[in-house]
Every structure is written in C-alpha cells, then in structure tokens.
Amino acid sequence: xxxxxxxxxxxxxxxxxxxxxxxxxxxxxxxxxxxxxxxxxxxxxxxxxxxxxxxxxxxxxxxxxxxxxxxxxxxxxxxxxxxxxxxxxxxxxxxxxxxxxxxxxxxxxxxxxxxxxxxxxxxxxxxxxxxxxxxxxxxxxxxxxxxxxxxxxxxxxxxxxxxxx
Numbered sequence: 001x002x003x004x005x006x007x008x009x010x011x012x013x014x015x016x017x018x019x020x021x022x023x024x025x026x027x028x029x030x031x032x033x034x035x036x037x038x039x040x041x042x043x044x045x046x047x048x049x050x051x052x053x054x055x056x057x058x059x060x061x062x063x064x065x066x067x068x069x070x071x072x073x074x075x076x077x078x079x080x081x082x083x084x085x086x087x088x089x090x091x092x093x094x095x096x097x098x099x100x101x102x103x104x105x106x107x108x109x110x111x112x113x114x115x116x117x118x119x120x121x122x123x124x125x126x127x128x129x130x131x132x133x134x135x136x137x138x139x140x141x142x143x144x145x146x147x148x149x150x151x152x153x154x155x156x157x158x159x160x161x162x163x164x165x
Contacts, residue, residue: 071123083140085109091135
C-alpha cells in the first residue's frame with residue numbers, strides 16, 4: 001500500500017510540475033511579445049526624430065582638479081548627421097552639490113565636422129567625473145527650418161519642435 005501511495009504521489013508531482021512549466025512558457029512568450037511591441041514603438045518614435053543623440057560622437061575629457069579642488073570637463077562632438085548642427089547643450093547633474101551644470105556650444109558644426117572644445121565644472125570635491133548626464137537639447141538646420149530636439153535620458157524620450165526662419 002505504501003509503495004502504491006508513493007508512486008501515486010510521485011506521479012501527481014510530475015504532472016503538477018509539468019502543468020506549471022507549461023503556463024510559465026506561455027507567460028515568457030507573452031512577456032517577449034510585450035517587449036517586442038514596446039521596442040517597436042520606441043523605434044518608431046525615434047525614427048520620427050531628425051537625428052538622435054547616437055548620431056553624434058561625443059568625447060569628454062575630465063581634467064585633474066585645479067588648486068581649489070574644482071574639476072572641469074571638456075567636451076567635443078562630431079556631427080554624424082546630414083544636417084548642420086546649430087547648437088548642442090548637455091545638462092548634467094553634479095553629485096557633489098545636486099546642482100545642474102551645462103556643456104553647451106552654439107558654434108555651427110557641419111556634417112562630418114568636430115566642434116571646438118566646450119567645458120563646464122563638474123565637481124568641487126576633487127572627485128573627477130562626479131556627474132550624471134540627464135538631458136540633451138540640440139538644434140539642426142533642415143532647409144529653411146530650425147528643428148530643436150530635446151532628449152530626456154531618464155525617460156528615454158525625444159521631443160521635437162520646429163522654428164520657421
């Protein structure tokens with residue numbers, strides 16, 4: 001009797017595990033479909049943007065602290081779009097004092113060209129690189145229009161608007 005009960009319990013366990021495994025696979029497939037839909041939506045939103053932040057090669061050099069302990073960073077960018085870049089601003093959050101700082105250039109950078117250096121203070125505590133980029137804003141010339149593009153890093157979202165010149 002004990003053997004039969006043991007075999008019966010073992011079979012019940014095998015079938016219950018099999019049943020659970022089947023549901024789990026269905027859930028995984030549904031999760032993958034949801035992720036694919038979200039990714040497709042994100043790609044569609046980004047395709048509506050004239051140029052994304054990935055179209056610019058950014059180089060940042062964080063300098064050694066100066067005699068007062070202030071740390072500056074220099075940035076250059078290469079315009080890898082087909083449009084003239086009219087302005088480029090990066091908003092960063094300094095972690096030493098929780099204040100915003102800005103890398104900004106208003107020099108026109110033609111397609112394929114690299115901007116001159118532009119710099120900002122990123123820390124006052126001798127801790128180089130103690131900042132986090134939170135937003136980008138740049139403008140491009142498209143014919144007689146100026147297109148301004150904002151990118152929120154945290155939300156991974158682009159916003160654009162057009163200015164007639």
